[in-house]
Amino acid sequence: MSILTCSNLTKRFGSTTALDGISFSIEPGRVVGLLGPNGSGKTTFIKLCNGLLTPTDGTVKIDSMSPGVETKKIVSYLPENSYFNDWMKVQDMLAFFSDFYSDFDAARAVEMLRSLGIAPSAQIKSLSKGTKEKVQLILVMARKAKLYLLDEPIGGVDPAVRDYILHTIIKNYNPEASVIISTHLIADVEPVLDEVIFLKNGQIVLHEDVDTLREEKNMSVDQLFREEFKCLEN
Amino acid sequence: MAWQFDTDRPIYKQLKERILLKIVSGEYGAGTQLPTVRELAEQAAVNPNTLQKALTDLERDGLVYALRTSGRFVTEDKALVRKAKDTLAAEVIDQFLDQMEAIGYTADEAAALIQHTKERK
Numbered sequence: 448m449s450i451l452t453c454s455n456l457t458k459r460f461g462s463t464t465a466l467d468g469i470s471f472s473i474e475p476g477r478v479v480g481l482l483g484p485n486g487s488g489k490t491t492f493i494k495l496c497n498g499l500l501t502p503t504d505g506t507v508k509i510d511s512m513s514p515g516v517e518t519k520k521i522v523s524y525l526p527e528n529s530y531f532n533d534w535m536k537v538q539d540m541l542a543f544f545s546d547f548y549s550d551f552d553a554a555r556a557v558e559m560l561r562s563l564g565i566a567p568s569a570q571i572k573s574l575s576k577g578t579k580e581k582v583q584l585i586l587v588m589a590r591k592a593k594l595y596l597l598d599e600p601i602g603g604v605d606p607a608v609r610d611y612i613l614h615t616i617i618k619n620y621n622p623e624a625s626v627i628i629s630t631h632l633i634a635d636v637e638p639v640l641d642e643v644i645f646l647k648n649g650q651i652v653l654h655e656d657v658d659t660l661r662e663e664k665n666m667s668v669d670q671l672f673r674e675e676f677k678c679l680e681n
Numbered sequence: 682m683a684w685q686f687d688t689d690r691p692i693y694k695q696l697k698e699r700i701l702l703k704i705v706s707g708e709y710g711a712g713t714q715l716p717t718v719r720e721l722a723e724q725a726a727v728n729p730n731t732l733q734k735a736l737t738d739l740e741r742d743g744l745v746y747a748l749r750t751s752g753r754f755v756t757e758d759k760a761l762v763r764k765a766k767d768t769l770a771a772e773v774i775d776q777f778l779d780q781m782e783a784i785g786y787t788a789d790e791a792a793a794l795i796q797h798t799k800e801r802k
Contacts, residue, residue, distance in 0.1 A: 478728050580725030610726070615740045617722055638692060638727045658691040658731065 448511075450475050450625045451496065451593050451623050455505035458491050458649075460603050466490040467649035468505060475593070475621040476641055480627040480657075480668070483646030484676050489629040490527055492646070493598050509594060520549070527599050529579050530562035531571045537582055538567040544586050555587035563611065577604045588615050595626040601635060633669040641666055645675060684725040692727055696735035699725075704744060704755055705766035715745065715753045 449472035458466040466488045473479055474643065481489050494500040495507050498514030506589060509518040531540065537560065543553045560567060563581055565574075580603050589597065601609045609632075616626060616639055630636055637657065645653040654674060657668055686695050690748045700721075703709045715721070718736065722729040736753060739745040743761055756762065781791040 476730065478730075614723065614726060616730065617726065618719075620719070620722070634688070637688060638686065638725075638731075641728055641730050644786050658693050658734070661689060661691045669688060 448475075449473060451507070451509055451627075452509040452511075453492075453495075453505065456487075456492070456495065456502055456507050457504035458493045458495060458500060459474050460501045460519065463534070464649050466495070469646075469649070469651050470505075471644065471651060471654055472626065474626050475625055475655050477621075478616065478626045479628070480633070480636055480640040480643040481627055481646065482631065482643055482668075483670060484631065487646040488649040489646055490598055491649075493596050493627070493629060496594075496596055497522065501565045514625075523548075523590040523595045525584060525587040525595070525597040525600055529583060531579060531583070533572040534568075535571050536567070537565060537571065540571070540582065540586060544589070550591040551586075552589050552591060556585050557587045559589065559615070563608075577608065580604055580607075580619050581608060584612060584615070588619055591621075591624075595624065597626065597642045599627060599630055600634055601630060606623040607637075609635055633672050634667070637668050640668070645672065647676065666677055683698075684727075686727075693731050693734040693738070696725060696727065696732055697738050700735060700739060701765060701769065705762060705769060709755050711755055711762060712757045713760055714751070715755065717752060719775065738796050 452472040454470045455468045456466055456470070457464070457468050469488075469492070475511065483489050491500065496509060496514060498518070501657050507514065512518050512520060527677055535543075541553055541556055544556070545553050557567065560582070563585070565578060565582060565585075568665050571582075572577065579599075584597075584600055585595070599611055604612070613636065614627075628636055628640075641659070643653065644651055652669075660666070660668060660671060666674070684696075684699060686692050700709070700715075709715060715736075716724070718729050718732050720731045725732065736745060740747060740753075742765070743758070744765060745753050745755050746756060778788055778791060781788075786794065
């Protein structure tokens, strides 16, 4: 059964259409790249899945449920922006997550923090932007969720940490759980993806298995993306 | 260290080639157990589903077999491994000859050159 299904999902902000009637589903155990240029609707889609926005039309269902309290128990969400409070320590965030999510594995989070050399006693305020992102990703990945929604998880970190993040995604792989990664850094995520969804102006222009794509087009997903979204020359 | 891949060819095919190379070279000896999908996927830094697909392909070719409870093993059929090795060698030679032809050598001239290089060493 699909872990996520959306049908005719539409979101308008005034006269702007951010998502224009998209329909697709994601099966369990898949790692999906949600790819598209800036302003193509990636974040809007992820926010709809989290109930942070409500659809103008159409539906999105997570494990057959509309986004709400029940889906938040099974969805682990990495937002684009940090929501940490500067006065907190890393360990306060661990306690926060332990309180909030029954599927949070604190021991695992501590282990991951250690492997990246981040002290639990560190003040959030004292962390660099990249380190904050790492902490946030660790918290999100240390949950045993059914669906991980990662909005630009690798945008602000250096290549070594990028590798660590992708490694973490592979290591955490669970055939029951799916991961949706929104990004425009395609070359970096390519090896870990099962399928890709290309968004353009709020519509799906492509939804395909990545190895099928490489086989049929003899092109990497990155090349295909550049082709598809080529900026017009003048 | 993650394995390197050509990005314009299916990754599962390249994974299959890598694992096959380890089998024919004896790194994964006949009858030995392969690392788990998870371990191999981590090593290669690829999606476990993709790795699974590569192993399934090797299974279909008979080079690898799965036991329900204890994992995957390299075939004990040495003749089959030998055949895979020969096929691989033939491919490498074909490629080499194509390149030599592009430079302007016939197959015979290329062979003579190899002999010559070998003697000099």
